[in-house]
Amino acid sequence: MSRQDPSARVQELVEASAADLLAYFVRRVEVREDAADLLSETLLVIWRRASRLPADKGEARLWMFGVARNVLSTHRRGNRRRSALHDRLRDELSGVAVDGQAEDGPDVVAAVRLLDPLDQELVRLVFWDGFTQAEAAALLGMRENTVRSRTHRARQRLREALTEPSAQRCRRR
Amino acid sequence: MDDLRLDDLLRQAAPAPPVGAAATAVLLARQLRDEQAGAVALRGRRHPRRITVAAVVAALSLSGAGTLTAYQLGVPPFQSLESGVMRAMTGVPVDYTSSTGQDVECLAFIEYRNLDAHQRDRIESAAGDDRWNGYGQRVLDGLAIPTASPEDQQLAIGRVVGEDLWLAARAAVPGLVHAQTGRTDGPLFTGSSMSCDIVGDRG
Numbered sequence: 001m002s003r004q005d006p007s008a009r010v011q012e013l014v015e016a017s018a019a020d021l022l023a024y025f026v027r028r029v030e031v032r033e034d035a036a037d038l039l040s041e042t043l044l045v046i047w048r049r050a051s052r053l054p055a056d057k058g059e060a061r062l063w064m065f066g067v068a069r070n071v072l073s074t075h076r077r078g079n080r081r082r083s084a085l086h087d088r089l090r091d092e093l094s095g096v097a098v099d100g101q102a103e104d105g106p107d108v109v110a111a112v113r114l115l116d117p118l119d120q121e122l123v124r125l126v127f128w129d130g131f132t133q134a135e136a137a138a139l140l141g142m143r144e145n146t147v148r149s150r151t152h153r154a155r156q157r158l159r160e161a162l163t164e165p166s167a168q169r170c171r172r173r
Numbered sequence: 174m175d176d177l178r179l180d181d182l183l184r185q186a187a188p189a190p191p192v193g194a195a196a197t198a199v200l201l202a203r204q205l206r207d208e209q210a211g212a213v214a215l216r217g218r219r220h221p222r223r224i225t226v227a228a229v230v231a232a233l234s235l236s237g238a239g240t241l242t243a244y245q246l247g248v249p250p251f252q253s254l255e256s257g258v259m260r261a262m263t264g265v266p267v268d269y270t271s272s273t274g275q276d277v278e279c280l281a282f283i284e285y286r287n288l289d290a291h292q293r294d295r296i297e298s299a300a301g302d303d304r305w306n307g308y309g310q311r312v313l314d315g316l317a318i319p320t321a322s323p324e325d326q327q328l329a330i331g332r333v334v335g336e337d338l339w340l341a342a343r344a345a346v347p348g349l350v351h352a353q354t355g356r357t358d359g360p361l362f363t364g365s366s367m368s369c370d371i372v373g374d375r376g
Contacts, residue, residue: 011203011206014202014206015199015202015203018195018198018199018201018202019190019195019196019198019199021198022190022194022195022198023187023188023189023190023195026188026189026190027187027188035190039198039201040201040205043201043202043205043206044205047205047206048370048372049370050206069262070262070263070264070280073262073263073264073297073300073301085197085200085201085204086201088197089194089197089198089201092190092191092193092194092197093190093191093194106182108182108183108185108186109186109188112183112186117294118290118294123183127180127183127184127187128183128184128186128187128188140262141259141260141262146290155176155179155180158179158183159174159179162174162179162182163174
């Protein structure tokens, strides 16, 4: 783990993950504009601790998402950093919902929300944020085998939910 | 529906920020990097020892909590843990303003062994409870040591936090036993760890 001051390498790693971190929050907050607050807090922590960013790219990405997860857990309203860019980001996030669901397809997001909270998080990490199951296990502090079995069961439940006729009707409304 | 179709549906359904927001996120990263670099340089000129002191004091507070963790300033889950010991992902915020006007932000984490998924969830819920809002300052005020140095204040806060996290964990998980009892089986509270940053100075 490098203990040097933030370098061009760190800058490159952080900037490469900034959009993914924003997406991470967008997928987990009720009020989408709050993702701007959470991203700001996360970036501040990352820059403050940049000298501890792991040298390996994959580990560095996991480390940054570990920060994001922690910020999400401890976020408190009313103690937010504000800047013009921050406000601009909030405005941009206040637009219409963005997801890849087909209008005439099943409501996948709604089906995911029916899962147990931990299984929801596993699905988000693996299918939406692009982590491997081993990486998801590291982020959640769980055993990889547990993550694999839970993910398997979550997919089974999702398959059942998404093949029910009500799933199709729900999406079309 | 086969596995491939299901996986495709799941991946395609990922909510994502608008394209413009992603670009703004990168700009925000640069702005905050520049601002943070400036703040660190300013703190370094005015108070060159403070970050080091915060790390040392936090480490000392751990020994008071009986943890077996090798302490590093950092963010879980990347701090070292003894084999079998797990650390809660949710940190208890311990924020306060010291006697000399330093704004200190800490996160304290419960550490445990042999908990099942349900018990771990209860620990996470306990750590994320709203009652911790303002907790750090309440602890400092309750200690009534306004003339103590920031280092001594942080030591004292660390001891109280270690005790409070044990009580909170015990309340969340009935039957939880402190590892200091010598027990090695069943649900065990093994200690706590705390990571602190000095984020401002009003002094």
